[in-house]
Amino acid sequence: DTEVTQTPKHLVMGMTNKKSLKCEQHMGHRAMYWYKQKAKKPPELMFVYSYEKLSINESVPSRFSPECPNSSLLNLHLHALQPEDSALYLCASSLGVTFNYGYTFGSGTRLTVV
Amino acid sequence: DAKTTQPNSMESNEEEPVHLPCNHSTISGTDYIHWYRQLPSQGPEYVIHGLTSNVNNRMASLAIAEDRKSSTLILHRATLRDAAVYYCILRDATSYGKLTFGQGTILTVHP
Numbered sequence: 544d545t546e547v548t549q550t551p552k553h554l555v556m557g558m559t560n561k562k563s564l565k566c567e568q569h570m571g572h573r574a575m576y577w578y579k580q581k582a583k584k585p586p587e588l589m590f591v592y593s594y595e596k597l598s599i600n601e602s603v604p605s606r607f608s609p610e611c612p613n614s615s616l617l618n619l620h621l622h623a624l625q626p627e628d629s630a631l632y633l634c635a636s637s638l639g640v641t642f643n644y645g646y647t648f649g650s651g652t653r654l655t656v657v
Numbered sequence: 658d659a660k661t662t663q664p665n666s667m668e669s670n671e672e673e674p675v676h677l678p679c680n681h682s683t684i685s686g687t688d689y690i691h692w693y694r695q696l697p698s699q700g701p702e703y704v705i706h707g708l709t710s711n712v713n714n715r716m717a718s719l720a721i722a723e724d725r726k727s728s729t730l731i732l733h734r735a736t737l738r739d740a741a742v743y744y745c746i747l748r749d750a751t752s753y754g755k756l757t758f759g760q761g762t763i764l765t766v767h768p
Contacts, residue, residue, distance in 0.1 A: 547700075574754060585744065585758035586701060599754055633700045640754035642689055648700030 544569040549634050549649035557657055558624060564652045566617040566634030572647070574640045575617040577609060578633040580651070586633055592617060593640045624656045661745045666763040669735045677730040677762055679745030684725050687749045691756070692719065692730050694741040701744065701758070704730065740766045 547568045556562045566575065574593050578586040591599035592611045606628075608620040617634055631651040637644040662680040669675040681690070691706040705712055705719045707728075712719040718731040732739055744761040 576754070576756075585742075585760060586695075588755055588757065591754040593754065635700070635756075637754075642748040642750055642752045643706075645691070645703035645706065646693075646701070646756055648702065650698075650700050 545647065547634055547636055547647050547649035549632075549652050551652060552650070553653050553655075555655045555657060556621065556624065558626070560624075561620070561622045563621065564619040564632055564634075564654075566619075566649060567615055568636045568647070569615055570636065570647065571614075572636035572638055573614060574637045574644075575611060576635040576637075576646070577607075577617070577619055578635065578648075580631040580633060582630075590619075591640065598640065621654075624654075626656050629654055629656045661747060661759055663743070663745055663759065663762045665760065666765065668765045668767065669732075670767050671737060672734050675732040675735045675739070675764065675766075677732070677743050677745075677764065678727065679729070680727045681745070681747055682726045684747060685749060688725075688747040689749065690719065690721060690725075690728050691746045691748055692717070693744045693746065693756075693758075694739075695744070695761075696738070696741045704743075735764075735766045737766050737768060740764055 550565045577589040580586040589603045590609045595611045606623050610618040633651045635646045635648040637646045692704040693701040695701040707719045720729045742761040744758050
């Protein structure tokens, strides 16, 4: 298995809703990442997990709450989002966080906040 | 991370070689040069990376200038499926998990 699987592929949520994005990989990768991508812009790093521990939070608002229950699974819990949070949310994984490893990305969850 | 400069867009014809340039004049000795691409409606995809020597894999070749201030990603025979945004990224040991994307080059491939 050489894929990162993200679910759901599309999500529409209201500003008062609570929802979660899920990401899964079975490549034995020990680093996992969340990125946010607005239309026509490059992906922007949100969070980095290494060995199931949060190691980098790029000053992301608390309405985004990441969770790494085990080495294969990464969640992003969403609460009280704003319309400007509408974007493509990408999950990625790599063998480790050192600079010589390539990343494998999922296809993303397209989130619309109404 | 040191900065990279890429052309905003390039065009190519199908089955012709494509040379995608990247300038990184402030590269340090420990910076690896990584290339990713993002096809429409998909997540980015790792293409290739290198440090000093030219590198080849099944997807592409990476040619690194002797002074390492520039590099070129070479697609030997472009196909319509190679139409994507190509990102050139520098990473060193201080990156610690940070893969930072610039604006990239939009490659259009004409049939």
